[in-house]
Amino acid sequence: MVSQQMDMANAGSREPADxxxxxxxxADQLPRIYNYFRFRLGGEAEVxxxxxxxxxxxxxxxxRYRRDLAGFSxxxxxxxxxxxIDYLRSRHPHAPLDAAVDLAAEITxxxxxxxxxxxxxxxxxxARLPEREQELIALKYGAALNNREIARLTxxxxxxxxxxxxxxVQTLRSQW
Amino acid sequence: xxxxxxxxxxxxPPPQFARRLKQQLQAQDAEAKRRSWSRRTRALVFLIVGxxxxxxxxxxxxxxxxxxxxxxxxAQTQMAAAKSDSTAYxxxxxxxxxxxxxxxxxxxxxxxxxxxxxxxxxxxxxxQPGSTTEGPAAAAPSTPEQTTxxxxxxxxxxxxxxxxxxxxxxxxxxxxxxxxxxxxAEPRTQTIEADAAFAGLCAPGNARQFxxxxxxxxxxxxxxxxCRRNGIDRIIESKLGYQALVLTGGRDSTPMKxxxxxxxxxxxxxxxxxxxxxxxxxxxxxxxxxxxxxxxxRPIALFGPxxxxxLHRLFAAALLERGCNAQRSIERLRLADPDLHADLxxxxxxxxxxxxxxxxxxxxxxxxWADPNAFVLVDxxxxxxxxxxxxxxxxxxxxxxxxAFADGTYPLARPIYLYVNLTHLTRVVDAYGLMRELQxxxxxxxxxxxxxxxxxxxxxxxxxxxxxxxxESDLIPERSVPR
Numbered sequence: 001m002v003s004q005q006m007d008m009a010n011a012g013s014r015e016p017a018d019x020x021x022x023x024x025x026x027a028d029q030l031p032r033i034y035n036y037f038r039f040r041l042g043g044e045a046e047v048x049x050x051x052x053x054x055x056x057x058x059x060x061x062x063x064r065y066r067r068d069l070a071g072f073s074x075x076x077x078x079x080x081x082x083x084x085i086d087y088l089r090s091r092h093p094h095a096p097l098d099a100a101v102d103l104a105a106e107i108t109x110x111x112x113x114x115x116x117x118x119x120x121x122x123x124x125x126x127a128r129l130p131e132r133e134q135e136l137i138a139l140k141y142g143a144a145l146n147n148r149e150i151a152r153l154t155x156x157x158x159x160x161x162x163x164x165x166x167x168x169v170q171t172l173r174s175q176w
Numbered sequence: 177x178x179x180x181x182x183x184x185x186x187x188x189p190p191p192q193f194a195r196r197l198k199q200q201l202q203a204q205d206a207e208a209k210r211r212s213w214s215r216r217t218r219a220l221v222f223l224i225v226g227x228x229x230x231x232x233x234x235x236x237x238x239x240x241x242x243x244x245x246x247x248x249x250x251a252q253t254q255m256a257a258a259k260s261d262s263t264a265y266x267x268x269x270x271x272x273x274x275x276x277x278x279x280x281x282x283x284x285x286x287x288x289x290x291x292x293x294x295x296x297x298x299x300x301x302x303x304q305p306g307s308t309t310e311g312p313a314a315a316a317p318s319t320p321e322q323t324t325x326x327x328x329x330x331x332x333x334x335x336x337x338x339x340x341x342x343x344x345x346x347x348x349x350x351x352x353x354x355x356x357x358x359x360x361a362e363p364r365t366q367t368i369e370a371d372a373a374f375a376g377l378c379a380p381g382n383a384r385q386f387x388x389x390x391x392x393x394x395x396x397x398x399x400x401x402x403c404r405r406n407g408i409d410r411i412i413e414s415k416l417g418y419q420a421l422v423l424t425g426g427r428d429s430t431p432m433k434x435x436x437x438x439x440x441x442x443x444x445x446x447x448x449x450x451x452x453x454x455x456x457x458x459x460x461x462x463x464x465x466x467x468x469x470x471x472x473x474r475p476i477a478l479f480g481p482x483x484x485x486x487l488h489r490l491f492a493a494a495l496l497e498r499g500c501n502a503q504r505s506i507e508r509l510r511l512a513d514p515d516l517h518a519d520l521x522x523x524x525x526x527x528x529x530x531x532x533x534x535x536x537x538x539x540x541x542x543x544x545w546a547d548p549n550a551f552v553l554v555d556x557x558x559x560x561x562x563x564x565x566x567x568x569x570x571x572x573x574x575x576x577x578x579x580a581f582a583d584g585t586y587p588l589a590r591p592i593y594l595y596v597n598l599t600h601l602t603r604v605v606d607a608y609g610l611m612r613e614l615q616x617x618x619x620x621x622x623x624x625x626x627x628x629x630x631x632x633x634x635x636x637x638x639x640x641x642x643x644x645x646x647x648e649s650d651l652i653p654e655r656s657v658p659r
Contacts, residue, residue, distance in 0.1 A: 026201075034188075034189040052197050059204060141179075152585075156572065
């Protein structure tokens with residue numbers, strides 16, 4: 001099951017940077033980043049590749065991360081967003097999530113198959129949404145971020161995030 | 177479909193992937209350590225070889241001087257005799273009863289201090305924080321021309337300031353209100369994009385392009401790294417304030433939240449054809465719901481700042497361009513056809529739906545009273561002062577505040593930064609005074625320039641370190657996030 005721990009960086013933000021428990025951060029953030037890309041982009045192989053690229057960039061730049069200026073997850077997700085944007089720019093045509101499930105067949109239990117089928121269907125529906133709404137869905141349900149964290153990343157207000165998500169889910173539900 | 181259903185679609189990453197990635201990261205660490213050791217080893221070897229070379233040179237030097245010692249000793253004796261003659265007429269080295277021989281006119285007669293001839297104390301400059309004695313004025317050999325105070329000052333060039341297009345009016349208003357007669361040399365300004373300005377500030381070698389930069393963004397990590405590579409690592413950074421606009425309406429109008437894209441599609445002269453986005457058509461929108469079905473039916477009407485004003489430039493850069501680049505067919509033109517891109521982004525419709533209005537406390541409320549559906553763009557200070565007459569911000573995102581300007585979440589605001597090449601501070605006329613005046617921009621800025629002063633805490637922080645130099649670690653979160 002995906003880890004539901006609180007944002008480790010925020011939890012420890014009073015400590016100096018060199019005392020960050022990177023193992024704990026890795027364990028907490030890896031499933032979030034991984035699922036963010038699953039919801040946002042699709043393609044199991046690409047998801048792993050993009051997750052790895054995000055962590056490699058963050059890892060090599062971790063000495064420059066300043067805890068007093070941004071929470072760790074905000075910083076990491078900003079890197080992930082940039083990695084995602086670079087990837088989307090380079091990819092033609094845009095086909096989020098559709099291919100994801102085909103490649104996920106290596107995990108074969110029935111439950112996984114049903115879940116992936118739902119994800120595939122969701123992917124086809126979200127593909128029709130504007131980029132920003134796709135991003136909100138990925139951050140909320142893929143990365144399990146709360147509305148405040150999403151607001152910080154997207155520049156929207158917290159209430160606007162809540163309202164938009166409610167509206168998006170209603171739209172998706174009506175089309176399901 | 178509900179929250180729980182969507183959350184249940186998450187999946188843990190495959191364990192073998194998690195393990196592999198962790199190993200990769202650890203390997204990356206090991207590689208970095210190996211490189212670091214390799215660099216250290218190289219540095220150590222270089223140090224040892226360098227020391228050996230220097231020692232060798234010293235030994236050779238000593239041997240050659242021993243050979244020529246007999247020839248030099250005679251000359252040294254003569255020089256010592258001459259020196260004792262020349263120092264004889266220094267009154268401070270002799271007793272009070274000493275009377276110089278002859279007329280006593282010597283090159284040292286005007287030298288009443290112990291400072292070397294080229295030092296700041298002899299130049300008539302006040303002692304300046306951060307000034308060094310390494311500058312060419314201090315290090316230059318004393319010549320008859322330079323020993324006169326005025327001559328030396330006249331030999332210093334005026335300051336060159338690069339200003340970004342958004343801030344040029346502000347800087348000019350500061351310069352216009354400077355007390356006159358500051359050593360007679362007015363600084364020269366050049367309006368230029370921030371990228372080029374920072375490149376000029378950190379030009380390599382001895383090329384001096386700009387001494388100061390006033391920009392509407394912070395220097396990027398990569399730009400500062402370039403400065404350091406060019407040997408310029410002493411740069412003073414001061415945050416002077418912000419420029420901010422607010423999109424608002426009349427007090428009694430129905431609140432509405434618009435995106436930058438909505439505003440652009442409402443007031444641009446040409447917009448992409450919704451049916452064929454690569455084609456650009458005259459803007460057909462006359463109500464907000466034509467732009468986005470979710471917006472209410474309401475006639476489009478917007479009052480904006482007059483062209484050729486700093487506020488209009490801010491409006492174009494922060495709102496129009498942002499909304500324009502949200503249209504994919506236009507965004508694509510940014511590199512392919514920059515002129516067409518700029519034209520499409522910055523040209524507003526000239527019918528009655530968009531009109532210019534002077535930013536005065538009487539005209540704006542009058543216009544809003546006459547047209548309750550209208551929105552207006554005003555500068556933040558105006559908005560604060562006339563809050564009772566205006567509604568909340570109509571732009572999506574946080575409400576305008578100095579906190580939202582500071583963290584960059586409010587889209588219609590830009591920070592103003594001053595950068596000074598500290599090495600140049602002692603080389604140009606009155607650079608220190610000029611820097612201090614720019615740092616006090618709030619005292620000089622005109623009301624209609626959209627200038628917003630820093631909040632008290634930030635201002636206090638800036639005041640407490642007027643000459644603190646920038647370090648690489650100051651520039652982390654925004655611009656140096658790896659892309």
